[in-house]
Amino acid sequence: MSSLSLAARDSSTMLRRNLLHARRYPSLTLNLLLTPIMLLLLFVYVFGDTMSAGIGGGGADRAEYIAYLVPGLLLMTIGSTVIGTAVSVATDMTEGIIARFRTMAIHRGSVLVGHVVGSVLQSVMSVVLVGAVAVAIGFRSTGAGVLEWFAAFGLLVLFALALTWIAVGMGLVSPNAEAASNNAMPLILLPLLSSAFVPVDAMPGWLQPIAEYQPFTPAIETLRGLLLGSQIGHNGWLAVAWCLGLAVLGYLWSTSTFNRDPK
Amino acid sequence: MTNLAIAANGLRKSYGDKVVLDGVDLAVPEGTVFSLLGPNGAGKTTAVKILSTLISPDRGCGEIRVGGHDLAADAQAVRAAIGVTGQFSAVDGLITGEENMLLMADLHHLSKREGHRRAAELLERFDLTDAAKKPASTYSGGMKRRLDLAMTLVGNPRIIFLDEPTTGLDPRSRHNMWQIIRELVCDGVTVFLTTQYLQEADELADRIAVLNDGKIAAEGTAEELKRLIPGGHVKLRFEDPAAYGRAAAALRETVRDEQALTLQIPSDGTQRELRAILDRLDSAGIEADTLTVHTPDLDDVFFALTGGAGVPHQAKEALR
Numbered sequence: 001m002s003s004l005s006l007a008a009r010d011s012s013t014m015l016r017r018n019l020l021h022a023r024r025y026p027s028l029t030l031n032l033l034l035t036p037i038m039l040l041l042l043f044v045y046v047f048g049d050t051m052s053a054g055i056g057g058g059g060a061d062r063a064e065y066i067a068y069l070v071p072g073l074l075l076m077t078i079g080s081t082v083i084g085t086a087v088s089v090a091t092d093m094t095e096g097i098i099a100r101f102r103t104m105a106i107h108r109g110s111v112l113v114g115h116v117v118g119s120v121l122q123s124v125m126s127v128v129l130v131g132a133v134a135v136a137i138g139f140r141s142t143g144a145g146v147l148e149w150f151a152a153f154g155l156l157v158l159f160a161l162a163l164t165w166i167a168v169g170m171g172l173v174s175p176n177a178e179a180a181s182n183n184a185m186p187l188i189l190l191p192l193l194s195s196a197f198v199p200v201d202a203m204p205g206w207l208q209p210i211a212e213y214q215p216f217t218p219a220i221e222t223l224r225g226l227l228l229g230s231q232i233g234h235n236g237w238l239a240v241a242w243c244l245g246l247a248v249l250g251y252l253w254s255t256s257t258f259n260r261d262p263k
Numbered sequence: 264m265t266n267l268a269i270a271a272n273g274l275r276k277s278y279g280d281k282v283v284l285d286g287v288d289l290a291v292p293e294g295t296v297f298s299l300l301g302p303n304g305a306g307k308t309t310a311v312k313i314l315s316t317l318i319s320p321d322r323g324c325g326e327i328r329v330g331g332h333d334l335a336a337d338a339q340a341v342r343a344a345i346g347v348t349g350q351f352s353a354v355d356g357l358i359t360g361e362e363n364m365l366l367m368a369d370l371h372h373l374s375k376r377e378g379h380r381r382a383a384e385l386l387e388r389f390d391l392t393d394a395a396k397k398p399a400s401t402y403s404g405g406m407k408r409r410l411d412l413a414m415t416l417v418g419n420p421r422i423i424f425l426d427e428p429t430t431g432l433d434p435r436s437r438h439n440m441w442q443i444i445r446e447l448v449c450d451g452v453t454v455f456l457t458t459q460y461l462q463e464a465d466e467l468a469d470r471i472a473v474l475n476d477g478k479i480a481a482e483g484t485a486e487e488l489k490r491l492i493p494g495g496h497v498k499l500r501f502e503d504p505a506a507y508g509r510a511a512a513a514l515r516e517t518v519r520d521e522q523a524l525t526l527q528i529p530s531d532g533t534q535r536e537l538r539a540i541l542d543r544l545d546s547a548g549i550e551a552d553t554l555t556v557h558t559p560d561l562d563d564v565f566f567a568l569t570g571g572a573g574v575p576h577q578a579k580e581a582l583r
Contacts, residue, residue: 006372013369021357024398096353100414103315105343106370261318 007107014114021088022122029122032084035188036077036130043069043197044137051198063138070134071223072196075216077130078123078160079187082167085119089171090180099262112254115171116164123160143229152226155239159219162243163187165250172257191216215242268293268422268453269314272325276309276318283309284320285477291470293421296444296454298468300461302569305474307457308350311426314455315347330422346420350427352407353414356400360391360410363399367417385413389443405436412443422453429463441466461565473568480568488564495558497530497540499551506549513547514540532556 022029043051044066052065092098092115101111131139144152167184174180193207194200194216200208211217218238225232269291276284283306291297299307312318314329316338327334330344347353354363361382368378386392389409394402399410408428415423425444429437444467448454458464464471465485472482481488501507501524510526511519518527530536537556544551 009372010370013366016369017355017358017366020362024357095355096349096351097355099317099349100347100353101370102317103342103345103347104370104418105339 003107007110007113010107010110011113011117014110015117016114018088018114018118019121022118028084028087029081029126032080033077033126033129035080036073036126037133039076040069040073040130040133041137055199066134066137066139067142067228068224069197070131070139071227072191072194072216072220073134074127074130074156075159075219075223076188076191076196077126078156078163079191079216081123081126082119082160082163082187083181083184084122085115085164086167086171086174086180086184087177089115089168090174091177093172093262094176102262108259109255112168112258115168116161119164119167120157120160123164124157127156127160141227144227148226152223155219155222155226155243158240158243158247162215162246162250165247165254167250169250169253169257172254190214191220195220213238215239215246218242266293266331267291267328268295269297269329269455271314271327274310274313274327275321275324276306276313277321283477284313287474287477287479289314289472291453291455293453294448294451295469296448296456296467298464298471299455299457299474300459300464300471300565301457301474302459305569306477307459307474308426310474311347311349311424311455311457315345315424316341317347343418344420345422345424346415346418347424348408348411348415348426348428350430352411354399354402354407354410357398359396360386360399360402361395363410363414364395364417367414371418373417381417385416389413405432405439408432408436408440409443412440416447420452422455423447425454425456427457427459429458429460437463461560461562465560473565475569481564489559492559492564492567495530495532495556496527497532497537498555498557499526499528499544500524500553500555501526502552506551509547510544510549510551513543513549530556532558 044062048062048065052062055065055068092111098111102108167187170183171180174183193211194214195211196216200211200217203211218235219242221230221235222232222239224230225235267290269289271287271289274284274287274289275282287306287310289297289310299310301307309318313320314327314334316334319335320327329341332340332344334341354360355366358366364382364386365378368382373381383392386395389412391406391410391413394406399407402410412425412428428444429440432440441463444454444456454467456464456467468485470483471485471488473480473488481491483491496518499510501510504524507524507526511517514526514528516529520526528540530540
């Protein structure tokens with residue numbers, strides 16, 4: 001068997017193992033899914049009237065705020081899902097089965113690839129679920145054609161891939177599940193300092209550059225543009241660059257950490 | 264038996280200042296059981312981790328060949344030849360025993376049908392069929408160890424590393440495991456076994472190396488090792504205190520036990536020495552009620568070689 005098909009076969013075996021874990025023990029995934037859904041409901045129904053007053057020069061109603069909020073929350077859902085990835089990678093590494101995999105004649109990277117593909121699939125599923133809740137409370141896209149929908153989907157997958165590789169690296173360097181959960185915390189805190197909830201212009205001046213150029217904001221603005229027809233501008237390229245950069249960085253970090261001698 | 268399954272020269276590994284393995288030479292012929300015996304912290308597990316490609320040895324250590332392949336140059340070929348069952352269960356606790364077996368079958372690229380057949384056959388052989396549909400995390404210690412070994416056997420490895428396979432098992436599970444290991448050897452598999460139980464090495468191993476402080480303190484068959492160590496003696500027991508008294512006077516260099524009416528005379532157990540003792544007793548006209556010859560057991564060897572000489576007998580018992 002060629003090394004490529006060996007890699008594909010072993011990776012799909014590892015993916016099946018990870019999906020089996022997720023199916024048997026869905027509580028972690030569901031718990032992490034609660035965070036973005038709670039935030040969505042909280043910001044729309046509790047803070048919604050006040051928050052919407054600050055959007056679009058005042059006078060925006062609740063429906064407009066839902067539209068503003070949803071793209072950011074969809075990306076935050078990914079941030080939340082990959083915390084689960086960091087935790088499950090860290091937990092997995094403490095198990096004897098990983099030592100067994102390392103002494104078997106299998107494609108070495110397949111353990112990580114299984115986690116990454118599994119996590120991206122989970123992220124997509126979570127985004128679909130949160131999206132469904134958003135639609136249920138009144139979110140509608142405006143002016144998005146087939147092309148825009150495909151682009152939006154592609155962006156979400158790419159963003160999930162990038163954050164997942166980073167989360168896998170965080171999981172690998174964490175000695176246990178608690179540490180992994182703490183290390184991955186920025187992935188869900190970062191959206192709070194982005195344009196997800198309020199426009200960057202409304203933030204204090206010193207924070208604006210950070211908020212504007214951190215990975216979430218360009219991705220949120222791009223998604224907003226695709227789904228709602230707002231101006232994308234340079235955010236599209238910025239978002240793609242961030243995703244590719246983080247994915248490559250996370251990949252290199254994770255594989256070099258995994259290939260090191262275990263303790 | 265000229266082919267070596269495992270050959271290592273000057274195996275070395277240190278973590279910072281701490282030297283774990285300090286130049287260990289190993290030569291294990293194909294189809295034999297080799298036991299690395301040593302106390303906790305002697306470096307047994309580190310040796311297994313290196314030989315099974317889990318960690319790399321220090322630079323500058325000699326060539327290591329496992330299954331005929333160079334460990335440094337072709338680790339993947341080594342991995343294809345070996346199976347490892349570690350000290351801590353290498354099973355996936357979140358999925359069932361059967362799923363664990365099928366996972367191994369997939370990773371060995373068996374066809375679906377062949378994989379199912381092999382899994383069912385091994386689960387049956389290791390008495391796990393009833394528990395096959397339960398999550399492995401619910402298994403008892405002995406069951407986990409059996410599943411662990413069954414998973415190792417899915418790939419039909421020619422060389423199996425067993426790192427303390429019976430540590431923490433109850434006596435029945437331990438004897439089960441021994442039986443399983445003996446059957447493996449009948450199939451021509453080479454077994455590299457680490458253990459801290461002397462009895463286990465004595466029961467199973469063709470050759471034993473005693474590892475202490477990262478060095479091989481002695482190597483040989485169990486019999487050869489026992490011969491290395493003094494500690495053999497002849498024990499005479501008397502019913503009649505008068506006979507005991509006369510014997511004690513007639514024989515010098517005895518260890519006396521007045522209460523039990525026994526005498527211990529140091530002896531290597533050879534016919535010549537026995538005859539000398541009997542001649543003495545005959546010429547004094549004394550007859551002992553029982554005579555036993557004690558040859559040193561592996562416990563004696565172990566304590567003598569690992570610096571625990573003079574440890575009272577109770578401590579040895581507690582170790583078992």
